[in-house]
Amino acid sequence: MNKVLFFAHLRDAVGEEFLTVNASGKTVAELKAELSAKYNLPKMETIMTAINEEFASHDEVIRDGDEIAFIPPVSGG
Template structure:
């Protein structure tokens, strides 16, 4: 199982700070697609992904027990 962390508008869309789901063996892109379908998450194409606190690309494979964080872009002045 994997701990999935959500930040900013994603947290609001899911309704919780984190979920525990099975993402092991999937690519980041595949897992994002599953989350969009299940939770109707907005703007996932602009969201950064971190696996075990290191940024990961869409082709990276998620391992069993990895912690995955989805971090939307931040704007400000």
């Protein structure tokens, strides 16, 4: 199983700070597509992903026990 963390507007859209899902063997892109469809998440292509606190590419494969975080772009001044 995997813990998936959501930040900013993604947390609001999902309604939870994190979910526990079985993402083992999926790529980051596959997980994004699955969660986007299930929770109607906006603009997932612009969302940064971290696996075990290290940034990950869309084609990185998720292993059992990995912690995934979806981090929207941040703006400010």
